[in-house]
Amino acid sequence: MHGSIFTLLKRYVQTQYDHSTWVQLLEASGLDSGDFDHKTVYPDEHMYALVGKAAEMTGIPAETLQEKFGEYLVPDLMYMYAKLVQPEWRTMEMIENTEKVMHKRVREEHSENAPPVLDVTRVSANELLIEYVSRRRMGALAVGIVRGLAVYFDEADQIQVEPTTREDGQHVQIRVRRRA
Ligand code: HEM
Structure with a gap:
């Protein structure tokens, strides 16, 4: 998926929660880098992992997130x-x-x-x-x-x-x- 969507997800987590939540989320999702470039396409699986783990961490259903x-x-x-x-x-x-x-x-x-x-x-x-x-x-x-x-x-x-x-x-x- 488009790098911009990842960058915006990162900013969303950082502003709605905080930077350390983002770092925890990256770790829980098994991703080593949280830097996304808007010209690069990243694997969809990374997005699914981030959303799935965010749901687990917050207790908010993935659909609501x-x-x-x-x-x-x-x-x-x-x-x-x-x-x-x-x-x-x-x-x-x-x-x-x-x-x-x-x-x-x-x-x-x-x-x-x-x-x-x-x-x-x-x-x-x-x-x-x-x-x-x-x-x-x-x-x-x-x-x-x-x-x-x-x-x-x-x-x-x-x-x-x-x-x-x-x-x-x-x-x-x-x-x-x-x-x-
Ligand atoms: C301002 C208008 C819009 C722009 C500029 C826009 C742009 C984008 C971009 C850049 C992506 C990422 C595509 C990729 O990674 O391959 C995307 C995905 C997506 N867009 Fe849009 N979009 C717009 C409006 C909409 C609207 C109105 C809907 C729904 C009714 C929508 C639903 C989605 C969904 C659900 C995705 C995630 C990928 C997927 O489900 O396959 N978009 N869009």
């Missing part, structure tokens, strides 16, 4: 890819365009990058259905990113996010509604 981390990621992801974001986009439009704009660019940047496939259907003016497909089974992260986007666009009180299948499968369905 992934959701929280997803929310936390959004401002940085938006900043990194700001040039691709159209000024009129809000939460719903951002989600609709992620696959063909943001994730497309991510795939072009490095042949090993593999963001999930997001198949998004506009069910009605105020409703979207996201089909998340990834062998990484990180649907909970997707749910968190959607929540984070709603906060980012100052629409958190209007946007309702509801996974309609389990969040830990290869294929997760997420319903997003905006209160008119």
Whole structure:
């Protein structure tokens, strides 16, 4: 997985907990280096180990941690890819365009990058259905990113996010509604 995601996970743990928690987490996960470069792709297994051990250490379920981390990621992801974001986009439009704009660019940047496939259907003016497909089974992260986007666009009180299948499968369905 993309080095930036690891760097952000490191910063998340350091800010939500502290630096020594991060060091303990690295050790528990069997990783010798906690330095990640944004141009390098790291093994997915390192991410699974970090999230799994973080869940064990905090007693917080891995899904909840992934959701929280997803929310936390959004401002940085938006900043990194700001040039691709159209000024009129809000939460719903951002989600609709992620696959063909943001994730497309991510795939072009490095042949090993593999963001999930997001198949998004506009069910009605105020409703979207996201089909998340990834062998990484990180649907909970997707749910968190959607929540984070709603906060980012100052629409958190209007946007309702509801996974309609389990969040830990290869294929997760997420319903997003905006209160008119
Ligand atoms: C600002 C818009 C977005 C940007 C710039 C962005 C960028 C990225 C990047 C760089 C990765 C790492 C890919 C890799 O390591 O191969 C990634 C992964 C991921 N993205 Fe996005 N993303 C965006 C929006 C979204 C949205 C709206 C969702 C969900 C609805 C989403 C769900 C995910 C998930 C769950 C992953 C983890 C990898 C996986 O599950 O396979 N992203 N994204």
